[in-house]
Amino acid sequence: MFSMQNMIKEAYRYASYSLGEGAPADYIPELAKADTKRLAVSITDLAGRTHSVGDSQERFTMQSISKVVLLATALRFAGFDGVFARVGVEPTGDPFNSIIRLETDSSNRPSNPMINAGAIAVTTCIPGATPGERFGHVLEYARALLDNPELDYDKEVYRSESETGDRNRALAYMMRASKVIDGAVPEHLEVYFKACSLSVNCEEISFLGAVLANNGISPRGGKMLIEPFHVKVIRSLMSTCGLYDYSGEFALRVGIPAKSGVGGGIMGAVPSRMGIGTYCPALDPKGNSLCGLRAMEYLSQALNLSLF
Amino acid sequence: MFSMQNMIKEAYRYASYSLGEGAPADYIPELAKADTKRLAVSITDLAGRTHSVGDSQERFTMQSISKVVLLATALRFAGFDGVFARVGVEPTGDPFNSIIRLETDSSNRPSNPMINAGAIAVTTCIPGATPGERFGHVLEYARALLDNPELDYDKEVYRSESETGDRNRALAYMMRASKVIDGAVPEHLEVYFKACSLSVNCEEISFLGAVLANNGISPRGGKMLIEPFHVKVIRSLMSTCGLYDYSGEFALRVGIPAKSGVGGGIMGAVPSRMGIGTYCPALDPKGNSLCGLRAMEYLSQALNLSLF
Amino acid sequence: MFSMQNMIKEAYRYASYSLGEGAPADYIPELAKADTKRLAVSITDLAGRTHSVGDSQERFTMQSISKVVLLATALRFAGFDGVFARVGVEPTGDPFNSIIRLETDSSNRPSNPMINAGAIAVTTCIPGATPGERFGHVLEYARALLDNPELDYDKEVYRSESETGDRNRALAYMMRASKVIDGAVPEHLEVYFKACSLSVNCEEISFLGAVLANNGISPRGGKMLIEPFHVKVIRSLMSTCGLYDYSGEFALRVGIPAKSGVGGGIMGAVPSRMGIGTYCPALDPKGNSLCGLRAMEYLSQALNLSLF
Amino acid sequence: MFSMQNMIKEAYRYASYSLGEGAPADYIPELAKADTKRLAVSITDLAGRTHSVGDSQERFTMQSISKVVLLATALRFAGFDGVFARVGVEPTGDPFNSIIRLETDSSNRPSNPMINAGAIAVTTCIPGATPGERFGHVLEYARALLDNPELDYDKEVYRSESETGDRNRALAYMMRASKVIDGAVPEHLEVYFKACSLSVNCEEISFLGAVLANNGISPRGGKMLIEPFHVKVIRSLMSTCGLYDYSGEFALRVGIPAKSGVGGGIMGAVPSRMGIGTYCPALDPKGNSLCGLRAMEYLSQALNLSLF
Known part of the structure; x- marks a missing residue:
């Protein structure tokens, strides 16, 4: 049966096949200590509900x-x-x-x-x-x-x-x-x-994604946190530049405005749909969380989230 | 009263304020001869109907x-x-x-x-x-x-x-x-x-946009011309790279998968909405049709077409 | 009649035709204040005698x-x-x-x-x-x-x-x-x-040139100031890289191991012949003293100093 | 006892220690066939006499x-x-x-x-x-x-x-x-x-070096082959740019106007002294003949040939 929770579970499972690949960022010694077995996937919908699987309470830095x-x-x-x-x-x-x-x-x-x-x-x-x-x-x-x-x-x-x-x-x-x-x-x-160095968890970055997905209005409480024009600016920049020199391939494979960090997080904002957070500190050579990319790919396909 | 035809007329009017600015491509002698007063805006909807204002039968090369x-x-x-x-x-x-x-x-x-x-x-x-x-x-x-x-x-x-x-x-x-x-x-x-050097007119490129907008299926006749996965590839590449080194700003200002040519055309594909064609051979320094950009901006705002 | 003093006088005269061209370095405010009418040419021979014409006591920074x-x-x-x-x-x-x-x-x-x-x-x-x-x-x-x-x-x-x-x-x-x-x-x-910021005058830099010309041995007193191998290293680097992105043309036109500074000085070392100093703070677009280059060209031709 | 022939023999011996290192140019298939055990050193003095050791009759292309x-x-x-x-x-x-x-x-x-x-x-x-x-x-x-x-x-x-x-x-x-x-x-x-593709041998390129060393006048017959100003231009360019991106280090270690080719030859022109040719087709990663560089270093030291 379809449910958001099941979808996230499947995304987690799909991503977990890549656990063990990649390596944490090594140019900042503190980051090199991260446990590369940690994995989390969270979604915050536009009603403000957050669904998670995995180590979604684990704290990491935004980078x-x-x-x-x-x-x-x-x-x-x-x-x-x-x-x-x-x-x-x-x-x-x-x-x-x-x-x-x-x-x-x-x-x-x-x-x-x-x-x-x-x-x-x-x-x-x-x-x-x-x-x-x-x-x-x-x-x-x-x-x-x-x-x-x-x-x-x-x-x-x-x-x-x-x-x-x-x-x-x-x-x-x-x-x-x-x-x-x-x-x-x-x-x-x-x-x-x-x-x-801001310390966050996977659920929190999915909430940030949801604010951006919701045109700047907090999905919890309804306050306008970012004005709509600025949201458009941010989402378009995330779409064209959000994943370093992997941005073009991410647009093609996932198609969601997103931003990654070498701390292991990826935050996605699907306009008028949802915010997504993923976390796993093992990175690919371009500095993006490997399992995070896998989870994003799964969700984009399964929920038809690509803008393109 | 709202009608597609009225919208295009307004886009044309807005774009025409920039007539007289820019210059045709000069590195190909044939292109330098173009009449920079020509302007056209066309939209093909997903039912295959094409609406146009201006010199929409004027032929130019795709570049x-x-x-x-x-x-x-x-x-x-x-x-x-x-x-x-x-x-x-x-x-x-x-x-x-x-x-x-x-x-x-x-x-x-x-x-x-x-x-x-x-x-x-x-x-x-x-x-x-x-x-x-x-x-x-x-x-x-x-x-x-x-x-x-x-x-x-x-x-x-x-x-x-x-x-x-x-x-x-x-x-x-x-x-x-x-x-x-x-x-x-x-x-x-x-x-x-x-x-x-393929010679086209503004209506025809709006039709190409409509095919891409319609996931590869011809809006006239329903034949699948491009397979859906290839459409996604093309639309994502148009979004991140379609306007040369203006692609990022176009994403921010217009937010439509599009491709421009130094012949003066711009072709846009708004997923599940419509195809857009614009034509005016006067270019900005980055090689994009100046009035075409204006028309695209107007339509994106007026019809809320931005993906971002 | 030939004399070193006459040669320098002629070099000075030839260089002075370019007075009024160029401009002092402007990216360091203190340097922009320099008097661009100052010009000096000095030669120190390997017996330690220094001959000068012009503002050879004027102090400027080595840069x-x-x-x-x-x-x-x-x-x-x-x-x-x-x-x-x-x-x-x-x-x-x-x-x-x-x-x-x-x-x-x-x-x-x-x-x-x-x-x-x-x-x-x-x-x-x-x-x-x-x-x-x-x-x-x-x-x-x-x-x-x-x-x-x-x-x-x-x-x-x-x-x-x-x-x-x-x-x-x-x-x-x-x-x-x-x-x-x-x-x-x-x-x-x-x-x-x-x-x-070391403050020097034209005679002093011609002395530095003479030390390098004399294989590191002071032409006044005979003390070895730089060991011979290091002198070769320095002279070869001056020859290939001493005048920024004008080094190739300077090799062709002058052919003397030399180093310029945006303070307006140029120091030359003609192996086994002499040290040369020139000073005028008006620079060409590549950062070299314009009149200094002229004086160097004259001396290279007149005294047949080019190594090439 | 000193003799030019002995000097060349010593240069050859010193260079031969590097036989077996490097590899022939591989981007042109014909060059890849070269026998990397071939080695020659030739000097032509300004009286037109050529002295050689090794495979000085072996033909190779100038490149x-x-x-x-x-x-x-x-x-x-x-x-x-x-x-x-x-x-x-x-x-x-x-x-x-x-x-x-x-x-x-x-x-x-x-x-x-x-x-x-x-x-x-x-x-x-x-x-x-x-x-x-x-x-x-x-x-x-x-x-x-x-x-x-x-x-x-x-x-x-x-x-x-x-x-x-x-x-x-x-x-x-x-x-x-x-x-x-x-x-x-x-x-x-x-x-x-x-x-x-001009096919030459080591003696011939040493003769070319001698012409350049002799200010453009053939050391055999006395005909002016290159006018003196052009000789200066060529020698200065050989000095600053003659060995690709090794030119600076060659100036420092050898200090002779020279030009190398990926065919394995190096031609040197010591102003008013001699022309030098070396040949061995095994190249270092920058495209210069490895044994040739060794021979040049030896001759520069032994005969004090460096201009710097």
Whole structure:
């Protein structure tokens, strides 16, 4: 008999065949410790109900999924024009941390907000007298968007991010050198690294997906959390750039606006249908959760979720 | 009162404000002669009815819109695996005729079938003893997909394409040098240039859009022209790569799977809704029809067509 | 009648025809203030005599000419193998501050010690507990190599360098991210920026050229300041990489191992013949002193100095 | 006792320690057949006497050494300005057949005449009604420059070059697309491939080196074969770009204007001293003859030949 719960169970089962493949992110020592046998699949429907199978309470860090939260926060404070004066909207086909285009593109703007350079540029649009105050805005918003008032960042991972963040420092200084951004680079990176370190679980990211699926309106309580135009912007960027240099193949195989993070999470937002969260920290060479991709593929096929 | 015809009229009016801006493609002498005051908007619904405003009978060459026809033809003959052994599916953010990634990407495969290198690689998958026979497959299929049994290529434009096609020759020889393709380069390019030179009108490309919107089934007669899996492949690639290095912004502003050509046409396919054709030969610096983009934006907003 | 003094006078006259062309470096505010009417030409022969015409006592900062001093210092402390584990020896054809190759080259090492990234990597080879101690080694050595025990760095320029040094910070963090260098980036850059800010005059740089011309032996006093093998290394790198992306043309037109700086100086070392210094702060678009190039061309022709 | 013959014998002995390392060029099937145990060292002094050790009569194809002959021929017919309107003079640090810079450099000119793209551009400057007539100019000049009136090209190698020359075709079409060159690409490549296939021996290339060392005057007979200004141009380009992306290290370790070819030859020209030829078809990964490099290093040290 069809039920959402059964569907998720099947997606979990299908994904679990890939357990044992891939490896956790190794460039941040804290992430390398993750248990690659953990797997979870969650769906939050537009009535606000969350269904899960597997380790859906296991906490992990958002990593690049936080790029969506940073973008939503920046759009809220600086508006569309403010944000996109500093970052473009084009997919690149480059790895997430590439520096080449900052030099070769005539505008010097990073290509889009879903790669590291772009997310750092986005972060500089979030106002505040101190990095603490600025991250406060992100945290407060994240607590609403993920429906967890206790949400916080993981101090150990944050320290590890910061210690190994030289490439992000390079990206930030390149952008300041070409006047795409201004202000104190270490402060911007404090906010950015803390956002990457936000500790979440699979159910919470499925809720974020559901907010985006529901045109920005919380499926629990009905409050408008993101304005509809910004939702369209975010969903289109997730569709074209959300999975690094796998975005094109994900569009073809899954066809759902989504964002992955090297912490092992993938968050999907199916417009007017549902939010999806998956978690498994074993990554493929492009930095996407291997079992998460499998689960997404299953759900897209089984529930006919592809936009294309 | 709402009617499809009124909507198109409004889209036409909105687009016509941009008449006079932009310029026709100048790198192919024949194209530079186009009358930049010509403008047309057509919609074909899934019942096969076509509504038009403006110069919808004016003939122009498909140019890059033919990449969709070439891809459909190649998928039909060589299947998904056959085609995508020679070309990737990732957007690049590069101009349509860039050669850099053929050298820097480890696979040496062109990034996707919507840029020149990729479409040439796709062309090599179309079988036949002679270029004439091979182009015959393309032409026959194009006649069905655009519902015009008289469809043919424009000899003047073909000659002009061929004379000025050195960059495409360079792309082809680079790919043969790295064994991505094999066979006689001049023969592949004959097929490719003839496909680019297919002479169509705005109504016909809206019909092609409608076939893709209707999951491959002809809205006139009900014959399955493209198998559904191939339709999904084509629509996802149009969504992430269809407008060159403007694809990301088009997704954000319009959100319709579409393909533009430097001949001045844009073809859109709104899944389960309609096919759209626009025509005006004045291009923006990225090679997309300026008034066509305006018309697409209007229709997307007015009819709520964005997938995102 | 031939005399060295007359030759220099003619070189000065020939160069002075280009006074008024070019512009001072503008990316460092302090440098933009330079008086572009200042011009000097100096030659130090291998008996230690210095001949000058023009503003040869005018002080300016070494900028990239200090790359030679940094390399000599690093070779002295870390030896050939120590230094060239962190930097290559190939010319690049790229501008002096390009970051692309740090990403695309398989080794991630900067291409050579005559571009910014390479000189920063070289700087990390200079030992010391503090940046002060480390720069002390550079300063002490520079005083000997330029034969001025009072030599020091310009505090205003140093502050200006440091404030506008974001691109160099980006280069340094990129190299630390790929483990080409280690240690504290701000400390390395303090040493590097202070070296760039070393305040010299035209006669002094001609003396440095004479030391290099004389196989490392001071033409005043006869002390071996640089060991002969290191001199060969430095002179060959000056020949292939000393004038940024003008190095090939300089080899063809002048043919002298030389190093230019955006402060307006050019230092040349003609093996077994003489050292040459020129100074004029108006630069061509590639960052080389315009009148300096003219003077070098004249001297190369008149005295038959080209190695090629 | 010192004698030139003894020196060469020692150089041969030193080089022979590397026999067995490296591999012949494999991208041209004919070259892959070469016997990697063949080794020869020849010196031609400025009195026209040639001294040799080893397989100095063994014939091999010039390959990239012909770039020097092509450049000399083009300079003779089109002059400095004619040639360098189509090609630059800067080293690149890229492999010999790279296409990237043809796209990224603002001028679209190839970087220098010592890489494939540059040599093809140079070839287009050689006049004639037919490729046969044009290659005739090259052949006639090569016979004089290498002092062998019987010199001809190897038909087997030429056919092999032509069959596998797709990357060179790509380079040529790229340059014609950006209007750096004009004319029929297949005709230019016929001349270029035939020049690459010129069959020579080690003694003959040492004679070519001696002509260049002797400022263009034949050391046998005293005829001026290349005008002195052109000799300077050629020697400086050999110095900065003659050994592909090993040119910088060769300057440092050997310091002689030289040109290598993947046929296994290296030709050196020590100004006012001698010409050197080496031959061994086993190449290092950068395409230079491994034993040839060893022999050059030995001679440079033993005879103090480095310019730097």
